[in-house]
Structure formats: C-alpha cells, structure tokens
Amino acid sequence: MLLPTGIPKLDELMGGGIEKGASILFSCIPGVQGEPLVEHLLYTRLNVGDKCTYLVNNKKPSDVKRSMKDLGWDIESLEKKLSFIDSYSGFMGIQGEEKYMISDPSNLEDLDSMLMELFSKIKNQVFIFDSLSTLIDVHGNPKEIQEKLIKWVLLCKKRDITSVYLFTRWPYGDIKTIENIFDAVINLKTMEERVIFSQYFELSRANWAKPVNKRIPFKVAMGGVHVYMPKILVTGPHNAGKSSLVEALSTKSISVDRLGTTIALDHGKTCYNGFMAELFGTPGQERFDPIIKLLSGEALGVLLIIDSTQPETFTRAKDIISMTKAKGLPYVVVANKQDLPDALNPAQIRDKMKLPDEVKIIPVVATQKKDVFKALDALFEQLI
C-alpha cells in the first residue's frame, strides 16, 4: 500500500506515495530546508487519519506546530493524533511539555531503548525523526548510530511504521553508508543556473518504484510545498486577451495598463494543483517590442494567446514567439474568445497557423475563466 505525501509531484516520482512501513531519508544539502516537505507529509497523513509520532532534537515541538500553522494548516484540530518526543528541551535545560522527553540526547543507548520500546508498542503509524544530522552532531559517532538505525528501520518495517528521517549532508565522511540503510532517498538541492537561484527535490532511489530522473523545483508558501515556475510568459497579439488570461489564472495579479492597453507588463501569481507560477504578461503592440524582449529571458514556458476570431493577427502571434528569446521553449497556443460566433476551432487554427501536431491548442474564454486552467495544465505537463 502506498501512502501519498500530499505533494503531487513527489508522489508521482515514487509511483504514488511512500510504501507503508518503508523508511525514507530526506537528504538536504546545507542551506536547503527539508522540514517543509516533512511537515507537508505529516499534515497530509494526519488529515487522512494516520497517527504520527514526531521526534525532534533541534527545536521545540511548539516550533514545529507554529511553522505548520504558518503554512496555513489548522494543526490544533489534528493534535490528538500527533505525539511528540522532545529531545531538545532537556538538552537546552528548558521545561518541556511533552509526554515523551529525552533528557540527554547524546546518550544513544537511552534513545535506542526508548525508541525500541516505542516501536514495539505502536503499529501502523508514521514516525518522523528530525533530525538525523543533529543526532550525529551531538553524539559524534556515525558508526554507532548506523548500527542503531538499521535496528530501528527493521523493527518499524515489521510493525508497519512508516519512518521518515531528515538529514543535512554536512561533511560526515561516509554518507553513502547512511543513505543505503533506507528504502528510499529524496535529495534536496539548489541550483544556480544563469542568474536564478532555486531549490529542487529529486528521487535518488526508492526500492518500490522505478527510478525517475527528474528535478522538481519547489517553493514553500501558504499551503506547503509547491512546484515552482519562476517565470511563465503570457504573450500574443494586441487585444488577444493577455491581461484577462493573467487575471483569470492568478490568485493575485497586477496590470500596468493605460487606456485599456498593457504598456509595461502584467504580473500574476498562480497557485494551482500543487503548482506555483509567476506569470509575466507582455504588451502586444509592436511599439512595445523592446519590452517583450526584455521580459522574455529566463522564461520556462510560454502561453501564446490568440483571438480566435481574428485570423489576420496569427502572423503577428508567430512573430512574437520567434522574437522572444523564448523561441525553442515549450509553448501552448491558447485560443481565446471561443464564446464569439465567428471563432475558429482548434483544427482551423492549426491549419491557418501551420502549427505542428505536437503543439497543443486549448480553446478558452478568458473573461469567463472557462478552461483557462486546462491551458496551464497542458503547459505544465510539457515542463515537468
């Protein structure tokens, strides 16, 4: 049985979710926070009724709750199903509030006997260990920890406890040996390609799923972990409906328009189906071409919108695509104004524009928000 994490793209990489009883390591390079992914998973599992136990040794349990609340999750109503093991307060000499306390986290034997006892009591749960690297830091002997880890992971598997470990890849020496203990490893890394800085996750391996070589860029915001597209260009001829499309797709949008025409750009942010994207709408008239060129760099994909009732503007649409540096990027043609009687259908448009079969044409009515997300889906599908 596979347990979905609630992060759609992560689930997809793993063939649907984490295998029940499996052990999974979130392996983060320093500077990337793995906590939001684990919190997203935790929230999802609590919400479907799973019981969860969360061991924390680098912050207070209340900090975990607060950070989940900051992501917009009502954690209080789920608290009955969640128990914490507080391995931090005792260490810091402050008063803890949890039932399970570990007074000296550097004492591995204490931790071991407590966890072994716990694992033989509970069953069919989710167990989170936050974080493995802190344990290595305070204890200092990775070899001994590895031996215990193997025991913990095995017992959890026997008891159908799905165990999740957070780990930051400080230079501990033999990280491979640690990773090999787990059934699955998710890597969290950063990329500095050209000028954008972004973070992504990838599945290093999962014993139950086929390997997929995909990097998923993500961003953490309200609602948890989102696949992040820092720039999607929305462009097309004058009066095709670019601003309407940006507005229809966005949770929050801004337009710099004068006399009903966009003169600088439209900017919108869309959160949809686990995706988050920044939409950049360009002006359409030829006199603003320098701005289109300026804004089109670094785009990941293009929504090319056309007025389906105005075939004479289709040449301009193709000119814009070739003018933007976006040439060669995946694009979707958005056939707008389908509610008008003389609108051409996708087949007629494909014929008039001489578009190859692989280019998708999505009929929409932007002002009524009709089918606009189908266009976004079609583009996302090509991008990830």
Add this chain to the structure above:
Amino acid sequence: MATKKEELEEILSKLNNVGGIEGGSVVSRDGLVMASNLSGNVDPEVFAAMSATMLGAAETAVSELAKGETGRVIAESEQTKLIATGAGPLALLVVMTSPDATLGLALVEMQKAANKIISVLST
C-alpha cells in the same frame, strides 16, 4: 562557502541605513528576484518585475534618442525615493530611501554596491 545569493544579500544588508537607504533588491534584467531585503508588506516578485521594466523602458527610451547610457532611474513619492541602476548585463540594483534622503551619498554607495554585484555574478 557562501552561495551567490548569500553574497548578494550581504551586499544589500551593508547598503542598509547608508545615505537614507531603507532596503533594496537585486533583480535580474528580466525581472526575477535574485536577492531582496525589503521590509514590511512588499511582494518582492512584483517589485522586481516592475523595477526591471522601469529601468529597461527608460534605457530603451534614452537609447532611442541616441544620447548615451542611462545611469539610473529615480522615482519620487511623498514617502520614498526609489532608485534603480544597472549592475552589469545580468542584473540591476534597486533601493528605497527615506523621503528626505540626500541623494549624493546614496548614489555613491549604490554604485559601489553595483560594482560588487557585477563581480559576484561574473565569478
């Protein structure tokens, strides 16, 4: 080792409180946030996109006149001055100052910061 983003954030934080500067962003020429320390309720993504358009449009307007290169764009409001200047071919630097800031010092410090940004991005 500090990432480029951290180095840019360092440059921005050193710029704060000098010559009335109250915060700023390093933005890619095409409008994406590279680093930002704007305070309060500002959406850095929107701010970045608009700043890049503002400077880009001004540069294009000036170059249409064939009157040399645009040094900076200054937008003044009752509550702030907004200054955008190029920082090499990849990036621009934009800062907010207090409304009564005297621009001399702020502009000199911005130029120094812009040069540092260029060298961070060219490594």
